[in-house]
Amino acid sequence: MGISPCRARLSTIATASSADKRQLALDLGADVAVDANAENMTDALREANNGQRVDVVLDMTGGRITNESVAALAPFGRLAFYGMANRQPPNPVQPASLMSHLTTVAGLWLVHAMRVPGLMVGLLDELFGLVAAGQLRAVPGGEYGLAEVRRAHEDLRARRSVYGSSLRSRAERRSGSSRSRFASSFPARTRKAKSRSRHA
Numbered sequence: 659m660g661i662s663p664c665r666a667r668l669s670t671i672a673t674a675s676s677a678d679k680r681q682l683a684l685d686l687g688a689d690v691a692v693d694a695n696a697e698n699m700t701d702a703l704r705e706a707n708n709g710q711r712v713d714v715v716l717d718m719t720g721g722r723i724t725n726e727s728v729a730a731l732a733p734f735g736r737l738a739f740y741g742m743a744n745r746q747p748p749n750p751v752q753p754a755s756l757m758s759h760l761t762t763v764a765g766l767w768l769v770h771a772m773r774v775p776g777l778m779v780g781l782l783d784e785l786f787g788l789v790a791a792g793q794l795r796a797v798p799g800g801e802y803g804l805a806e807v808r809r810a811h812e813d814l815r816a817r818r819s820v821y822g823s824s825l826r827s828r829a830e831r832r833s834g835s836s837r838s839r840f841a842s843s844f845p846a847r848t849r850k851a852k853s854r855s856r857h858a
Contacts, residue, residue, distance in 0.1 A: 668713075671706045673699075675817060686795065694719065699726035711735065721746030733760040740766040743817070799823050 672683035673694040680691035696702035699722070703712050711732035717724050718741030725748050728737055739748075751763050772778050788794035800823045802810040810823050 669707065671703060671712065673702075682797070686797070694723070699723050700729040703727065703730040714738075716740070718743055720744050720748055722748075724748035728761065728763060731759065731761045735759075736762040736764065738764055738766055740768075801826060803827075 669690070670688045671690045671692060672680065672688035673692045673696075674680045674683055675694040680693070683691045690706040692699075692702045692706050703715075703726075704710065712730055713732055713735050715727045715731065715735075715737040717727050717737055717739050720742035721744050723744070724737075724739060728748075728751070731737060755761075756763065785794070789796060800810070800813060800819050802823060802825050804825055804827055807825060810825060813819050814823060
């Protein structure tokens, strides 16, 4: 679910659309889990952070959730936008508003990162190192046969998968091979907000 130990001690607030996913986020180390369908995400994030604004939001939802997450940022806060699961564009960002609140909104498109020589190699080495050291736990998702591609895609779009999905050939499924033809490592509608202790 994308929850990992933080280098500095930060309070981690996870959001997810179902009780099972929120419990998984807590099991993976989140301090608080918030309903992603909250009527007002600004209020939900601040309530989860003892009434204070948050420092960092990792957002892949879009629409009003992104708008309300920006509004929840503390001075010097940052929002990283890396997906739009609900397929609804957020409101355009007003630079004057960012200036007055000392906040930053940045986008991430992995394709550009992959074009930077050596960048992804270093990040993947760090990621696999955390897994090997037991500091990061990979959560297996749904497994589908190659003939079930349509159902796998429908489950992903409907956010029925808890983590990711993989496709395996009939021979691989018989042999128990872990080699996947396809993997989606980003769970649908899972975001994190972090707050330093000074805002807690």
